[in-house]
Amino acid sequence: MLEPYTFALRGLALGFVIALALGLRGLASRARLAFCAFLACVAGYLIRAAPEAAGWSWPVLVPLSIAAVLFPAALWWLVHTAFDDRADVPHAVWAAVLCLLAAAVTPRTAPAWASLGVELTQKLAGLALAGAALWRLWRGRADDLVPGRRALRGGLLGYAGAHGVGVLAVELWMGGRRPPPWLDLANVSLMALVLAVSLALMLRMRQQAVDALFGAPAARVEDAPAQLDAPDSTDAAEEAALERLGQRMRVERAYRSPELSVAELARQCGLPEYRLRDLIHRRLGYRNFPAFVNEHRVREVEGRLCDPSEDRLPILTIAMDAGFGSVGPFNRLFRERHGVTPSVYRQRRGSVACVSASGRLDRHAPPG
Numbered sequence: 001m002l003e004p005y006t007f008a009l010r011g012l013a014l015g016f017v018i019a020l021a022l023g024l025r026g027l028a029s030r031a032r033l034a035f036c037a038f039l040a041c042v043a044g045y046l047i048r049a050a051p052e053a054a055g056w057s058w059p060v061l062v063p064l065s066i067a068a069v070l071f072p073a074a075l076w077w078l079v080h081t082a083f084d085d086r087a088d089v090p091h092a093v094w095a096a097v098l099c100l101l102a103a104a105v106t107p108r109t110a111p112a113w114a115s116l117g118v119e120l121t122q123k124l125a126g127l128a129l130a131g132a133a134l135w136r137l138w139r140g141r142a143d144d145l146v147p148g149r150r151a152l153r154g155g156l157l158g159y160a161g162a163h164g165v166g167v168l169a170v171e172l173w174m175g176g177r178r179p180p181p182w183l184d185l186a187n188v189s190l191m192a193l194v195l196a197v198s199l200a201l202m203l204r205m206r207q208q209a210v211d212a213l214f215g216a217p218a219a220r221v222e223d224a225p226a227q228l229d230a231p232d233s234t235d236a237a238e239e240a241a242l243e244r245l246g247q248r249m250r251v252e253r254a255y256r257s258p259e260l261s262v263a264e265l266a267r268q269c270g271l272p273e274y275r276l277r278d279l280i281h282r283r284l285g286y287r288n289f290p291a292f293v294n295e296h297r298v299r300e301v302e303g304r305l306c307d308p309s310e311d312r313l314p315i316l317t318i319a320m321d322a323g324f325g326s327v328g329p330f331n332r333l334f335r336e337r338h339g340v341t342p343s344v345y346r347q348r349r350g351s352v353a354c355v356s357a358s359g360r361l362d363r364h365a366p367p368g
Contacts, residue, residue, distance in 0.1 A: 006185045009185070009192050010046055012192050024036060031081060037077060044067020044071075046191065066105070072130040073097050073100060076132055079156075083137065083144070096125040099122060103119060103121065134160060145288060241279055245280075256322060258325035262277060301319055
Protein backbone atom coordinates (compact mmCIF):
# COMPACT_ATOMS: atom_id res chain seq x y z
CA MET A 1 0.00 0.00 0.00
CA LEU A 2 2.84 2.39 0.82
CA GLU A 3 5.06 1.35 -2.09
CA PRO A 4 3.69 3.91 -4.61
CA TYR A 5 4.33 6.77 -2.16
CA THR A 6 7.83 5.53 -1.47
CA PHE A 7 8.52 5.18 -5.19
CA ALA A 8 7.33 8.75 -5.84
CA LEU A 9 9.37 10.16 -2.96
CA ARG A 10 12.43 8.25 -4.11
CA GLY A 11 12.09 9.80 -7.57
CA LEU A 12 11.59 13.24 -6.03
CA ALA A 13 14.70 12.83 -3.88
CA LEU A 14 16.73 11.80 -6.93
CA GLY A 15 15.48 14.92 -8.70
CA PHE A 16 16.71 17.03 -5.79
CA VAL A 17 20.10 15.29 -6.00
CA ILE A 18 20.42 16.18 -9.69
CA ALA A 19 19.36 19.79 -9.06
CA LEU A 20 21.91 20.13 -6.26
CA ALA A 21 24.66 18.71 -8.45
CA LEU A 22 23.82 21.23 -11.19
CA GLY A 23 23.80 24.03 -8.61
CA LEU A 24 27.36 23.23 -7.54
CA ARG A 25 28.87 24.40 -10.80
CA GLY A 26 30.09 27.63 -9.23
CA LEU A 27 32.15 25.92 -6.54
CA ALA A 28 35.91 25.50 -6.62
CA SER A 29 36.98 22.24 -8.23
CA ARG A 30 37.96 20.31 -5.11
CA ALA A 31 34.85 21.27 -3.15
CA ARG A 32 32.63 20.59 -6.15
CA LEU A 33 34.16 17.16 -6.68
CA ALA A 34 33.66 16.27 -3.01
CA PHE A 35 30.04 17.40 -3.05
CA CYS A 36 29.28 15.60 -6.32
CA ALA A 37 30.82 12.40 -4.96
CA PHE A 38 28.67 12.75 -1.84
CA LEU A 39 25.53 13.30 -3.91
CA ALA A 40 26.40 10.34 -6.16
CA CYS A 41 26.56 8.11 -3.10
CA VAL A 42 23.20 9.45 -1.90
CA ALA A 43 21.71 8.66 -5.31
CA GLY A 44 23.27 5.19 -5.30
CA TYR A 45 21.83 4.48 -1.87
CA LEU A 46 18.35 5.67 -2.88
CA ILE A 47 18.29 3.44 -5.97
CA ARG A 48 20.01 0.41 -4.40
CA ALA A 49 17.65 0.41 -1.41
CA ALA A 50 14.55 0.31 -3.63
CA PRO A 51 12.66 -3.01 -3.43
CA GLU A 52 12.62 -3.15 -7.24
CA ALA A 53 16.43 -3.34 -7.28
CA ALA A 54 16.43 -6.76 -5.61
CA GLY A 55 15.67 -8.50 -8.89
CA TRP A 56 18.22 -6.67 -11.02
CA SER A 57 21.25 -8.49 -12.41
CA TRP A 58 24.53 -8.41 -10.53
CA PRO A 59 26.42 -6.30 -13.15
CA VAL A 60 23.74 -3.62 -12.85
CA LEU A 61 23.76 -3.70 -9.06
CA VAL A 62 27.56 -3.47 -8.68
CA PRO A 63 27.95 0.27 -9.48
CA LEU A 64 24.89 1.08 -7.38
CA SER A 65 26.25 -1.01 -4.50
CA ILE A 66 29.62 0.70 -4.78
CA ALA A 67 28.01 4.14 -4.56
CA ALA A 68 25.80 3.08 -1.65
CA VAL A 69 28.53 1.52 0.50
CA LEU A 70 30.95 4.39 -0.19
CA PHE A 71 28.60 6.89 1.47
CA PRO A 72 30.66 7.04 4.71
CA ALA A 73 33.84 7.61 2.67
CA ALA A 74 32.12 10.37 0.69
CA LEU A 75 30.97 12.01 3.93
CA TRP A 76 34.53 11.88 5.29
CA TRP A 77 35.95 13.36 2.07
CA LEU A 78 33.33 16.11 2.07
CA VAL A 79 34.28 17.16 5.59
CA HIS A 80 38.00 16.81 4.84
CA THR A 81 37.88 18.87 1.64
CA ALA A 82 35.04 21.38 1.91
CA PHE A 83 35.11 22.02 5.66
CA ASP A 84 38.72 21.42 6.73
CA ASP A 85 40.33 22.66 3.46
CA ARG A 86 42.56 19.61 3.20
CA ALA A 87 43.61 17.66 0.10
CA ASP A 88 45.60 14.71 1.50
CA VAL A 89 44.06 11.27 2.10
CA PRO A 90 45.66 9.16 4.87
CA HIS A 91 46.51 5.51 4.24
CA ALA A 92 43.97 4.38 6.86
CA VAL A 93 41.18 5.99 4.84
CA TRP A 94 42.28 4.19 1.68
CA ALA A 95 42.27 0.92 3.61
CA ALA A 96 38.72 1.57 4.82
CA VAL A 97 37.62 2.40 1.27
CA LEU A 98 39.05 -0.92 0.03
CA CYS A 99 37.04 -2.74 2.70
CA LEU A 100 33.88 -0.98 1.54
CA LEU A 101 34.60 -1.79 -2.10
CA ALA A 102 35.16 -5.46 -1.26
CA ALA A 103 31.71 -5.56 0.30
CA ALA A 104 30.15 -3.93 -2.75
CA VAL A 105 31.60 -6.37 -5.30
CA THR A 106 31.12 -9.58 -3.32
CA PRO A 107 28.74 -11.70 -5.42
CA ARG A 108 25.52 -12.95 -3.90
CA THR A 109 26.65 -16.53 -4.58
CA ALA A 110 29.52 -16.26 -2.09
CA PRO A 111 29.50 -18.67 0.89
CA ALA A 112 27.53 -17.55 3.90
CA TRP A 113 30.59 -17.25 6.13
CA ALA A 114 32.35 -15.07 3.54
CA SER A 115 29.32 -12.82 3.10
CA LEU A 116 28.98 -12.45 6.87
CA GLY A 117 32.66 -11.51 7.26
CA VAL A 118 32.53 -9.02 4.42
CA GLU A 119 29.35 -7.44 5.78
CA LEU A 120 30.83 -7.11 9.25
CA THR A 121 33.99 -5.54 7.83
CA GLN A 122 31.88 -3.13 5.79
CA LYS A 123 29.90 -2.05 8.84
CA LEU A 124 33.04 -1.48 10.90
CA ALA A 125 34.83 0.44 8.13
CA GLY A 126 31.75 2.55 7.42
CA LEU A 127 31.24 3.29 11.09
CA ALA A 128 34.89 4.30 11.47
CA LEU A 129 34.76 6.69 8.48
CA ALA A 130 31.43 8.23 9.48
CA GLY A 131 32.55 8.58 13.08
CA ALA A 132 35.80 10.25 12.01
CA ALA A 133 33.88 12.68 9.79
CA LEU A 134 31.44 13.59 12.56
CA TRP A 135 34.26 14.00 15.05
CA ARG A 136 36.10 16.36 12.70
CA LEU A 137 32.95 18.38 12.12
CA TRP A 138 32.66 18.83 15.89
CA ARG A 139 36.36 19.34 16.61
CA GLY A 140 36.92 21.87 13.82
CA ARG A 141 33.99 24.14 14.62
CA ALA A 142 36.06 26.36 16.93
CA ASP A 143 38.85 26.83 14.35
CA ASP A 144 36.58 27.51 11.37
CA LEU A 145 36.83 31.19 10.47
CA VAL A 146 34.00 31.22 7.88
CA PRO A 147 30.80 32.18 9.78
CA GLY A 148 28.26 30.44 7.50
CA ARG A 149 30.35 27.33 7.14
CA ARG A 150 30.81 27.12 10.90
CA ALA A 151 27.03 27.18 11.33
CA LEU A 152 26.57 24.47 8.69
CA ARG A 153 28.89 22.19 10.63
CA GLY A 154 26.29 21.92 13.35
CA GLY A 155 23.45 21.18 10.94
CA LEU A 156 25.39 18.52 9.04
CA LEU A 157 26.64 17.06 12.32
CA GLY A 158 23.13 16.77 13.72
CA TYR A 159 21.53 15.32 10.60
CA ALA A 160 24.34 12.96 9.55
CA GLY A 161 24.81 11.80 13.10
CA ALA A 162 21.17 11.17 13.91
CA HIS A 163 20.23 9.69 10.53
CA GLY A 164 23.41 7.65 10.20
CA VAL A 165 23.11 6.15 13.67
CA GLY A 166 19.44 5.40 13.01
CA VAL A 167 20.12 3.64 9.71
CA LEU A 168 22.96 1.61 11.24
CA ALA A 169 20.79 0.61 14.19
CA VAL A 170 17.99 -0.53 11.88
CA GLU A 171 20.39 -2.52 9.70
CA LEU A 172 21.81 -4.29 12.72
CA TRP A 173 18.33 -4.93 14.07
CA MET A 174 17.00 -6.27 10.74
CA GLY A 175 19.99 -8.57 10.30
CA GLY A 176 19.99 -8.46 6.49
CA ARG A 177 16.19 -8.61 6.12
CA ARG A 178 14.37 -5.91 4.21
CA PRO A 179 12.84 -3.18 6.41
CA PRO A 180 9.05 -2.90 6.59
CA PRO A 181 7.44 -0.55 4.02
CA TRP A 182 6.62 2.13 6.59
CA LEU A 183 10.25 2.31 7.73
CA ASP A 184 11.49 2.54 4.15
CA LEU A 185 8.98 5.34 3.54
CA ALA A 186 10.15 7.22 6.64
CA ASN A 187 13.80 6.89 5.60
CA VAL A 188 13.20 8.13 2.04
CA SER A 189 10.93 10.93 3.28
CA LEU A 190 13.61 12.23 5.63
CA MET A 191 16.26 12.15 2.90
CA ALA A 192 13.94 13.93 0.44
CA LEU A 193 13.16 16.59 3.04
CA VAL A 194 16.82 17.27 3.81
CA LEU A 195 17.68 17.42 0.10
CA ALA A 196 14.80 19.82 -0.53
CA VAL A 197 15.89 22.11 2.30
CA SER A 198 19.48 22.02 1.04
CA LEU A 199 18.35 22.93 -2.47
CA ALA A 200 16.18 25.76 -1.19
CA LEU A 201 19.06 27.19 0.82
CA MET A 202 21.40 26.99 -2.14
CA LEU A 203 18.92 28.72 -4.44
CA ARG A 204 18.46 31.54 -1.94
CA MET A 205 22.16 32.10 -1.41
CA ARG A 206 24.03 34.40 -3.74
CA GLN A 207 27.04 33.02 -5.54
CA GLN A 208 29.34 35.09 -3.33
CA ALA A 209 27.91 33.36 -0.26
CA VAL A 210 28.40 29.93 -1.83
CA ASP A 211 32.00 30.80 -2.69
CA ALA A 212 32.61 32.05 0.84
CA LEU A 213 31.30 28.82 2.34
CA PHE A 214 32.82 26.25 0.03
CA GLY A 215 35.27 27.99 -2.25
CA ALA A 216 38.87 26.83 -2.51
CA PRO A 217 41.13 27.92 0.35
CA ALA A 218 42.79 31.23 -0.27
CA ALA A 219 46.14 30.94 -1.99
CA ARG A 220 49.01 30.87 0.46
CA VAL A 221 49.86 34.45 1.25
CA GLU A 222 53.43 35.09 0.12
CA ASP A 223 54.17 37.34 3.06
CA ALA A 224 51.47 36.78 5.68
CA PRO A 225 53.32 38.51 8.56
CA ALA A 226 53.94 41.54 6.35
CA GLN A 227 50.22 41.93 5.74
CA LEU A 228 49.71 42.48 9.42
CA ASP A 229 51.66 45.72 9.04
CA ALA A 230 50.02 46.83 5.79
CA PRO A 231 46.24 46.97 6.31
CA ASP A 232 44.28 48.56 3.49
CA SER A 233 41.30 49.55 5.61
CA THR A 234 40.57 53.15 6.48
CA ASP A 235 38.97 52.17 9.75
CA ALA A 236 41.27 53.28 12.57
CA ALA A 237 39.96 50.68 15.03
CA GLU A 238 40.56 47.89 12.56
CA GLU A 239 44.07 49.13 11.83
CA ALA A 240 44.80 49.20 15.56
CA ALA A 241 43.43 45.67 15.94
CA LEU A 242 45.60 44.42 13.09
CA GLU A 243 48.60 46.11 14.65
CA ARG A 244 47.99 44.35 17.96
CA LEU A 245 47.57 41.05 16.14
CA GLY A 246 50.87 41.63 14.31
CA GLN A 247 52.60 42.46 17.59
CA ARG A 248 51.41 39.23 19.21
CA MET A 249 52.20 36.97 16.28
CA ARG A 250 55.34 38.49 14.76
CA VAL A 251 57.17 40.09 17.64
CA GLU A 252 55.98 38.17 20.71
CA ARG A 253 55.57 34.95 18.70
CA ALA A 254 52.37 33.77 20.31
CA TYR A 255 52.25 31.02 17.68
CA ARG A 256 54.98 29.15 19.56
CA SER A 257 52.38 27.90 22.04
CA PRO A 258 51.11 24.51 20.78
CA GLU A 259 47.82 25.14 22.60
CA LEU A 260 47.13 28.54 21.04
CA SER A 261 43.42 28.94 20.27
CA VAL A 262 41.25 31.64 18.79
CA ALA A 263 39.89 32.48 22.23
CA GLU A 264 43.36 32.73 23.78
CA LEU A 265 44.77 34.89 20.97
CA ALA A 266 41.71 37.16 21.15
CA ARG A 267 42.30 37.58 24.88
CA GLN A 268 45.96 38.43 24.31
CA CYS A 269 45.02 41.00 21.63
CA GLY A 270 42.24 42.48 23.75
CA LEU A 271 39.63 41.75 21.07
CA PRO A 272 36.29 39.98 21.06
CA GLU A 273 36.64 36.51 19.57
CA TYR A 274 34.22 37.22 16.70
CA ARG A 275 36.24 40.31 15.78
CA LEU A 276 39.51 38.39 15.62
CA ARG A 277 37.90 35.69 13.48
CA ASP A 278 36.67 38.34 11.06
CA LEU A 279 40.08 40.02 10.82
CA ILE A 280 41.95 36.79 10.09
CA HIS A 281 39.37 35.57 7.57
CA ARG A 282 38.31 38.76 5.79
CA ARG A 283 41.55 40.74 5.88
CA LEU A 284 44.23 38.05 5.75
CA GLY A 285 42.43 35.44 3.66
CA TYR A 286 42.55 32.43 6.00
CA ARG A 287 39.58 30.07 6.31
CA ASN A 288 40.82 27.99 9.27
CA PHE A 289 42.70 29.20 12.34
CA PRO A 290 45.35 26.43 12.25
CA ALA A 291 46.35 27.50 8.73
CA PHE A 292 46.95 31.05 9.99
CA VAL A 293 49.01 29.92 12.96
CA ASN A 294 50.97 27.27 11.04
CA GLU A 295 51.93 29.85 8.41
CA HIS A 296 53.93 31.69 11.08
CA ARG A 297 55.34 28.48 12.52
CA VAL A 298 56.56 27.11 9.21
CA ARG A 299 58.15 30.45 8.27
CA GLU A 300 60.22 30.36 11.43
CA VAL A 301 61.27 26.79 10.65
CA GLU A 302 62.20 27.79 7.07
CA GLY A 303 64.40 30.59 8.28
CA ARG A 304 66.17 28.46 10.89
CA LEU A 305 66.76 25.61 8.43
CA CYS A 306 68.48 28.12 6.15
CA ASP A 307 70.72 29.36 8.98
CA PRO A 308 74.07 27.44 9.17
CA SER A 309 74.41 28.31 12.86
CA GLU A 310 71.35 26.15 13.58
CA ASP A 311 72.72 23.02 11.88
CA ARG A 312 73.48 21.31 15.17
CA LEU A 313 69.84 21.42 16.20
CA PRO A 314 67.64 18.50 15.08
CA ILE A 315 64.81 19.48 12.77
CA LEU A 316 62.28 18.08 15.24
CA THR A 317 63.60 20.41 17.94
CA ILE A 318 63.26 23.41 15.64
CA ALA A 319 59.71 22.40 14.72
CA MET A 320 58.73 21.94 18.37
CA ASP A 321 60.28 25.30 19.26
CA ALA A 322 58.14 26.92 16.58
CA GLY A 323 54.97 25.51 18.16
CA PHE A 324 54.25 22.29 16.26
CA GLY A 325 52.83 19.79 18.72
CA SER A 326 53.91 16.68 16.81
CA VAL A 327 56.11 15.71 13.88
CA GLY A 328 53.30 14.33 11.68
CA PRO A 329 51.41 17.59 10.96
CA PHE A 330 54.71 19.46 10.56
CA ASN A 331 56.10 17.03 7.97
CA ARG A 332 52.82 16.95 6.05
CA LEU A 333 52.56 20.73 5.94
CA PHE A 334 56.21 21.16 4.96
CA ARG A 335 56.01 18.64 2.12
CA GLU A 336 52.79 20.20 0.80
CA ARG A 337 54.47 23.59 0.85
CA HIS A 338 57.86 22.73 -0.68
CA GLY A 339 57.52 19.28 -2.20
CA VAL A 340 60.54 18.02 -0.24
CA THR A 341 61.27 16.91 3.31
CA PRO A 342 62.66 19.41 5.83
CA SER A 343 66.07 17.66 5.76
CA VAL A 344 66.31 18.03 1.96
CA TYR A 345 65.22 21.65 2.29
CA ARG A 346 68.05 22.26 4.77
CA GLN A 347 70.57 20.65 2.42
CA ARG A 348 69.46 23.00 -0.36
CA ARG A 349 70.00 26.12 1.67
CA GLY A 350 71.75 27.76 -1.27
CA SER A 351 68.71 27.53 -3.52
CA VAL A 352 66.65 30.56 -4.45
CA ALA A 353 63.60 29.27 -2.61
CA CYS A 354 65.48 28.86 0.63
CA VAL A 355 67.13 32.28 0.44
CA SER A 356 63.77 33.85 -0.38
CA ALA A 357 62.05 32.25 2.60
CA SER A 358 64.87 33.27 4.92
CA GLY A 359 64.82 36.81 3.63
CA ARG A 360 61.09 37.18 4.22
CA LEU A 361 61.47 36.01 7.79
CA ASP A 362 64.48 38.21 8.52
CA ARG A 363 62.66 41.37 7.50
CA HIS A 364 60.13 40.77 10.24
CA ALA A 365 62.41 39.34 12.91
CA PRO A 366 62.07 41.05 16.29
CA PRO A 367 64.82 43.52 17.15
CA GLY A 368 67.86 42.17 18.90
